[in-house]
Structure formats: C-alpha cells, structure tokens
Amino acid sequence: MSKRIITFGEILLRLSPPNHSKLYKSRTFEAHYGGAEANVGASLALFGCDVKFVTSVPDNELGDSALSELRSYGVEPIAVKQGKRLGVYYFEQGASERPGKVLYDRDASSFANLKKGMIDWEVIFKDADWFHWSGITASLTEDLAILSKEALEAASKLGLTISADLNYRPTLWNYGKKASEIMPDLVQYCDVLLGGSDDSEKCLNIKIEESESMDSVFRKWKKQFPKLKTIVSTMRYDANASSNTIGAILWNDEKLLKSKEYKISHIVDRIGAGDAFMAGLIYGLITWPESYQKTLEYAVAASCLKHSIPGDINLSSVNDVTALMNGASGGRVIR
Template identity: 50%
Template sequence: MKKVVTFGEIMLRLATPDYLRFCQATEFTATFGGGEANVAVSLANYGLKPEFVTRVPKNDIAESCLKELHKYGVGTSHVVYGGDRLGIYFLETGAVARPSKVVYDRAYSAIAEIKPGMIDWEQVLAGADWFHWTGITPALSQGAADVCLEAIKAANKMGITVSTDLNFRKNLWKYGKTASEVMPALVEGCDVILGNEEDAEKVFGIKPEGFDVTATGGKVQAAEFESVCKQLMQRFPRAKKVIITLRGSINANHNTWAGVLWDGKQLFQSPSYDITHIVDRVGGGDSFMGGLIYGLLTYTGDDQKALNFAVAASCLKHTIYGDFNMVTVAEVENLMKGDGSGRVSR
C-alpha cells in the first residue's frame, strides 16, 4: 500500500446554509477542511495510506477535527500539539451571477506559529512514497514557510516524490513576504507541479499569450496552456510533470472543467466536463490533486489515464457538500468510462 504524507493547515469551516449571505445568516454549518487534509481524505477513500501532518492546539475543537480525519482513514500520528487556536474560515456560497465569498480567521493559528525543528521530517517521511504541500502553507507565516522547506529538503534527500499545488491566495500573504519571493525556493524541490490558469501568472509571471480568464465565456482551450507548462518546467527543471486545471466559469453554479498534463515531451488533454448544478466547488482543486496522486501512483506510465482520473474525481467533488471528496475509485472510473447518467444504483 502506497504511503503519502501531506503537510498544511486544517480549519473549522463555518458556512452559511441555503445560499444565504453572511448578513442574512443566523446559523452556520460546521465542518472541517484545508487543502492538504482534503487531499489526504481523497487518498484514503482510494485505499492508499495517507498521513496528514499539521500543528493544532490541545483543545476539544482540534480533537474533533482529528477524529473527523480518523473517520475517513487518515493518519495523524505525527500531528504536533501547541498554540492557542485552530484556524477558521467562513464561506458564503454564491449562486448564478453572485460569486462565493471566503473570509479567513486564521491569524495566530497553531500552525501559523510553527517553527523549524518542531517536526522530525526524516521520521515522518520514513517509508513514504510521496510528499505533498500547497502554496497556502508558506503563505501563513515565515515559520510555516521554513518548515515546509525543511520537509521538501528531507523528502528530496530521501528520494521521495514531491508535489505541490501552487494555490495562490492573495488574502493570505500578510507577513511581509510575497509569494514571488518565497515560492521559488520551495517549488525548486518539486517533481510534480499543479496550478490553475491564474497561479503561474500571479506567482511567477507566467501566462498564456492573449488569454483573459474573465472573458472565457466558460470555454477554456487546453492547447493555450502548453506554453505555461513549458515555461514552468524550464523555470523548475527538477519537475517531471506540470499540470494545469482548466475551469470555465459560466456562472457560480455552472462551470466547465478539464485539465492538461505536460511531461516534458507531450501535452495530454483530458475530456471536458460540463458541471451544470454545482453543489460545492470548495476543495475542487484538492480533489483533482488527490485524484492525480492516486492516478500517477496506480496507473504507472499512463499519464493520460492518471489525468483523466483526476479530472473525473474532481468533477464528482462538485456534487458533494463540504471540503472532502467522498467518492470511491469505482465511482470515478465509471465516470471516466462515460457513465454520467446519475441513475440510481441498486
């Protein structure tokens, strides 16, 4: 069984019910979520052995969070305790022409105050096949960025595949450093790089010529992003695969969804899905990453199938409430085969 280690922050998610705006809500639905934890849950559902590493306070809310991860089969034996609070984010789900909104309340969270040396990465990564992090983690604080770099260097030394989701979040980079200053040293140690149509531009200034994400009309042409993949691989020569997710936003409830993968020689393009009634798109990119890691570890040498699995898995996530993608390999593979009918299974 393949072992995958992910590192990052998990938060309490408080969402307004029934498409209510923040100013209308009198109650919030509480769940948990966070980029790297979401990936770990996907991998557990696919039968792999994920280990999620983070720092949380020693209190009942953090314990409830870890128990939620245990329920899905995610290991937390290397979680570090300390600090005073678990981060929170508030979600207002958009509809039609009104976009969703996220408000973060994660300043001074336990992981934001993490320091180098708090985690024994060689012990954590012993026996691991893969290590995954996202650009959200180094955005939290200098300490989080330093610990992330510690983990990447240890994984490189141990010959473990390292992946990143660039995940640029402008509202998080508040501690005096920009993503462009911090991210290059971290991405240099990565074998697999995932981003969307904005990440490469916002972090590295790399973009496809003549492309405007706000003017796609829901149609994103995969071939336009071959140049982005090539430029990222030139900038980070350790990378063996660069993947771009392609979201065409018709409105808040209706998106097209696809992806491309560049292996240094060939551009693989996935089928495009028309997602007409989105239930919850938060965690969509994480579900793609979870599917991609599973695909690359399982369908060895078949990058096309790995990409198709990632896109199909993420398509299904858009139908599931909460951050976690609670689907099975069989469900994803059925969609890959073209069964998107949604007929009752009995």
C-alpha cells in the same frame, strides 16, 4: 497500493450559512472540517492509500474533534499540539451570478505558530514514498515558509516524490513577502506541480505573454525548475456559481494532454474540487504510472464528482470515479 503518502498543512473548521444564505445576518452555520492538504489526504485515504497528515492543532476538544474527523476517513494525523486556536474560515455559497465568498480567521492559530525545528521530518518521512504540500502553507507566515523548505529538503534528501498545488490565495500573503519571492525556492524540489497560467508571474516569477500557449508556459516552468516531471492545470469554462464546464491539461515528457470536459449544471459545493483533482492525480500517477491520459481523466472525474458533495472533502470511492470515467452519469439511479 503500497505507496505511503505524507501531506502537510492546516486543518480548518469551515462554517457556512445554510441554503445559499449570505453571511450578513446569518444566525446558523453548517460546520465541516477541511483545508487544502487535509482534503487531498482524506480523498487519497478513501481511494485506499496509506496517508499521514502532518499538522498542528490546539490541545482541546476542537483540536481532538478535527483529528478524529481525519481518522474517520482513514488518515493518520501527526499533530503538534500547541496554542489555543484552530484556524477557521467562513464560506458563503454563491448562486447563479452571485459568486461564493471566503473569509479567513486563521491568524495566530496553532498551525500558524509552527516553526522550523518543531517537526522531525526524517522520522516522519522514514519509509514514506510521496510528500504533498501546497502554497497556502507558505502564504501564512514566513516561519511556515521556512518550515516548508525544511520539509522539502528532508523529503528530497530521502528520495520521496514531491507534489505541490500552487494554490495562490492573494488575501493570505500578508507578512511582507510576495508569493513570487518565496515559492520559486520551494517549487525547485517538486516533481509534480498543479498551477495555471495566472500563477506563472504571481507565484513563480516567470513572465509569459498574454496569448502564450500552455505548452509554451509549461516549457518555461520546466526550464526554470528542471526537477519537474509532470505539470497540470485545471480549467473552467462558461462558469458561474451554479454551473461550470471543467477540464484539465497535463504536460509530461514534453507532451501536452487534454482531458474530457464535464458540464456541471447544478453545483452543490465547489470548495475542494481542486484538492479532489490533486488527490486523483496522485492516485493515478501511482496506480497507472505509464498512462498519463488515464491519470488525467481520473483526476478530472474526481474533481467533477466533488462538485456534487457538500463540505470540503471528496467522499467518492475509486469505483465512483472510474464509473464516471467510463461513461456513467447522474441520469440513472443505481439500483
């Protein structure tokens, strides 16, 4: 594994009431660090990849703690230290028919105050092979959307493979611009894209019909963004907060591939499952560049395992994921 990967985003402090309790009246919280792009980077590092994570944190104990957490997974953080706030989010774990709930407290965080010109992308991307970002960063402030484009222009100029997760979060787009006004200008640089049919108009400003097939949707995306080589979408069926059936599809070279499906009957924590999928996808595309089906199966298996792990980050190893791919399940104790 010789590819060097750069991820860019905000690392957050996550606070959750224990034992599926509601936020209302909660007196204690379990603390984890996470955030979409940090989750992807940590998972890739645990898979054995060389990963650097670009972010901004306050110059205090909390910022140092967050960076220390990243290092514990093998990620090398590159952090602009400024401001006084680390972004926070509260996660109320759902159960059965009661959905989970996320409340964000990330306004005016250190990361939210980043602007164009504050990061030397050409230095960071020197000798790198891959750049991963997500739509969450562009949703936070217009300055971050502009900074994202600066990063993408530099990565494209230097020939890096660029991947993105659209990660549409309607509650975060609050600065007067819609995702559909910002994201197409950024997605044009991407080689690999994770998103669903619901994102087509909301994020990419591409209209689709209600009954349109995913093959047709992805062809429209490819036509609009010709640099795209691989498009993927995760799927959930028969879903409530405690039980899901998951799978995914991958479109590459005008072929639509479908993955095996997993029925997850007792979800421990589904936060970060999409990031686990994205990390698995990147790992697979690097490791098995000629086997898109194997890559897809690896990504879905990684996502499946994340549902069994508390916190944001998938702690599964390559051996864990490949064992599930090859038919091992939780029905036996490994001795």
